Amino acid sequence: MKTANKKAALKINGGSSFIRNKGDLLFYVLLLLIPITQIAIFYFGVNFQNILMSFQTYSTSENTFYWDAAANFNRFAKELKDPNFWLMIKDSFIVWIFTQLAGTVLALFFSYYIFKKRKLYNFFKFVLFLPSIIPGLLLVLIFQSFANNALPAFLEHIGTTLKPILTDSKNYFTVVTVFTIWVGFGSQVLVYSGAMNQIPDSMLEAGKLDGASSFTEFIQLVVPYIMPTVATFIIAGIATIFTNQNNLFSFYGSSLPGADKTIGYYLYYLVDASGQGMSNYCYASFLGLISTCVAAPLTLLVRRSLRKVGEK
Amino acid sequence: MIKKKNLLPNSMIKESKSVMNIIIFVVLIVYFLSLLIPIIWAVYTAFNDIEAYYDFYAFNGDFPTKLVIDNFRVAFTQYEVQTISGTSYNFLEMTGISLIYTLGCAFFYTLTPTLVAYAAARFKFKFSSVIYAFVIIAMALPIVGSMPSEIKMLKQLNLFDSFFGMFILRMNFLSINFLILYAQFEMIPMTYSEAAKVDGASNFRIMTQVILPQAISTITTIFLLSFITFWNDYQIPRIYLPSYPTLAEGLFTFSLDTLPIVRDAPVKLAGFIGLTLPIVIVFGVLNKKLRINVATGGIKG
Numbered sequence: 001m002k003t004a005n006k007k008a009a010l011k012i013n014g015g016s017s018f019i020r021n022k023g024d025l026l027f028y029v030l031l032l033l034i035p036i037t038q039i040a041i042f043y044f045g046v047n048f049q050n051i052l053m054s055f056q057t058y059s060t061s062e063n064t065f066y067w068d069a070a071a072n073f074n075r076f077a078k079e080l081k082d083p084n085f086w087l088m089i090k091d092s093f094i095v096w097i098f099t100q101l102a103g104t105v106l107a108l109f110f111s112y113y114i115f116k117k118r119k120l121y122n123f124f125k126f127v128l129f130l131p132s133i134i135p136g137l138l139l140v141l142i143f144q145s146f147a148n149n150a151l152p153a154f155l156e157h158i159g160t161t162l163k164p165i166l167t168d169s170k171n172y173f174t175v176v177t178v179f180t181i182w183v184g185f186g187s188q189v190l191v192y193s194g195a196m197n198q199i200p201d202s203m204l205e206a207g208k209l210d211g212a213s214s215f216t217e218f219i220q221l222v223v224p225y226i227m228p229t230v231a232t233f234i235i236a237g238i239a240t241i242f243t244n245q246n247n248l249f250s251f252y253g254s255s256l257p258g259a260d261k262t263i264g265y266y267l268y269y270l271v272d273a274s275g276q277g278m279s280n281y282c283y284a285s286f287l288g289l290i291s292t293c294v295a296a297p298l299t300l301l302v303r304r305s306l307r308k309v310g311e312k
Numbered sequence: 313m314i315k316k317k318n319l320l321p322n323s324m325i326k327e328s329k330s331v332m333n334i335i336i337f338v339v340l341i342v343y344f345l346s347l348l349i350p351i352i353w354a355v356y357t358a359f360n361d362i363e364a365y366y367d368f369y370a371f372n373g374d375f376p377t378k379l380v381i382d383n384f385r386v387a388f389t390q391y392e393v394q395t396i397s398g399t400s401y402n403f404l405e406m407t408g409i410s411l412i413y414t415l416g417c418a419f420f421y422t423l424t425p426t427l428v429a430y431a432a433a434r435f436k437f438k439f440s441s442v443i444y445a446f447v448i449i450a451m452a453l454p455i456v457g458s459m460p461s462e463i464k465m466l467k468q469l470n471l472f473d474s475f476f477g478m479f480i481l482r483m484n485f486l487s488i489n490f491l492i493l494y495a496q497f498e499m500i501p502m503t504y505s506e507a508a509k510v511d512g513a514s515n516f517r518i519m520t521q522v523i524l525p526q527a528i529s530t531i532t533t534i535f536l537l538s539f540i541t542f543w544n545d546y547q548i549p550r551i552y553l554p555s556y557p558t559l560a561e562g563l564f565t566f567s568l569d570t571l572p573i574v575r576d577a578p579v580k581l582a583g584f585i586g587l588t589l590p591i592v593i594v595f596g597v598l599n600k601k602l603r604i605n606v607a608t609g610g611i612k613g
Contacts, residue, residue, distance in 0.1 A: 027515040050461035239454030281460035288457015
């Protein structure tokens with residue numbers, strides 16, 4: 001009776017495969033042992049330590065971490081008074097809004113074109129995915145060299161002038177943001193066009209019989225149908241407010257031509273800061289913790305709101 | 313069954329010529345040209361004679377027509393990256409480091425979710441549901457800025473600045489790859505495993521010879537996409553592997569360098585084209601296998 005109960009407890013959802021004997025259990029444990037240990041150390045351990053580090057500081061002379069709850073908080077309070085810090089927050093949200101809005105809208109239109117198998121659709125599918133294959137650094141260098149050298153030179157040869165756009169402290173951030181959107185369609189187009197393929201033919205045919213134009217079909221049938229997929233991208237994209245470097249490090253390393261930057265760039269810069277060892281680590285942890293405290297509830301809130309919109 | 317294409321041929325033709333389709337087509341052509349022109353320029357520039365290149369851009373000469381391969385020779389043989397410890401690595405050595413790093417990381421980054429997804433999908437144990445739920449929660453709740461803590465942890469475990477440490481770090485299944493593979497393994501009927509078991513096959517044999525081969529295209533795709541990501545990434549190796557500069561990391565340094573031998577755009581572009589070649593080759597060879605197949609499975613007859 002006891003054995004039967006045990007078996008019943010192990011079997012779930014009516015699945016036909018369950019842990020039958022010690023051999024199965026041993027195999028199951030062996031498969032999971034290393035991955036679970038890895039998660040215990042590098043997910044739970046690392047994140048717990050990250051919280052602790054937020055209340056510590058690092059002594060370069062003694063090469064050790066020690067408790068100082070006020071140090072990071074004071075540095076943060078000081079940064080809050082710096083206009084450049086607020087500029088960084090604003091820039092991070094601008095990048096997020098533009099990549100989400102412009103990126104998603106364009107990706108949806110392109111996906112629709114591919115889904116409807118319009119002229120050269122396979123070729124465009126490849127073209128849109130191309131920036132995901134080519135190393136980002138190569139694209140950065142090509143864009144950098146082309147915008148700084150080739151374009152001004154060619155224009156000057158035909159009698160027009162153009163200021164180098166990437167070294168101008170006022171415009172560089174806008175230019176780099178456009179570049180980020182320009183190279184970022186690949187995965188969205190692949191997923192959206194895949195989701196569009198799941199739309200039942202009968203639904204599209206009914207729309208056509210009702211005289212729906214391509215635009216009407218796109219807005220009233222296709223977009224609502226794939227909204228759950230779009231919502232997933234939007235939800236996953238919230239964390240990028242705090243992690244998106246906007247390719248700034250690839251373009252400029254640690255020497256930006258102006259004050260505009262994103263939180264993602266700043267966090268990486270704090271850790272990378274060549275020659276400064278681990279002196280910024282605790283503050284980076286502190287900023288990461290603050291960012292998580294904003295990102296996690298915001299993600300849940302947006303997720304809930306999108307679900308409510310979906311239900312309506 | 314009448315196909316949609318045959319049912320409404322006229323409306324299809326009319327639809328394909330709609331204003332919206334024409335606008336998207338034009339935008340896509342512009343997008344294509346905006347990629348193509350700089351790429352052609354970059355490849356052409358990589359073969360430019362340095363003097364002719366400077367003459368043209370300084371308005372002292374005509375458009376450079378003399379093509380040379382010298383820039384590739386300079387980039388591949390003369391450029392070296394020096395680590396903090398003072399060791400220098402040339403292009404070939406960095407390529408070797410990149411290969412070890414990329415192959416190892418892509419292997420473990422694919423293997424781990426494969427094994428965990430297999431266990432969770434094929435063994436309906438309560439803990440399997442816990443794993444699935446945990447992955448969903450971990451992916452939904454973003455955690456920002458844990459890099460310093462991760463580095464500290466690697467240092468505490470004496471795994472920092474080592475390939476082994478990087479491979480352990482990549483044995484992570486908290487990713488979309490787990491969910492894709494889970495769906496794949498769950499779709500394969502349990503009767504396959506049952507039949508093999510009746511024939512006396514061990515659990516290991518069932519996994520490696522019966523189930524995994526059916527998911528091979530998905531596994532290959534995940535490996536290939538991971539390979540591309542790790543090959544192109546320079547930011548993680550730059551911080552986690554300071555003694556072993558990968559090619560991408562070396563070329564990042566190269567792109568910011570103002571040393572006389574590498575400051576010229578043709579030489580830099582030649583070096584970067586060298587970085588891209590392996591990806592193009594791998595992608596070209598495995599392109600047809602790029603498929604996330606979640607429709608596999610089913611017993612015929």
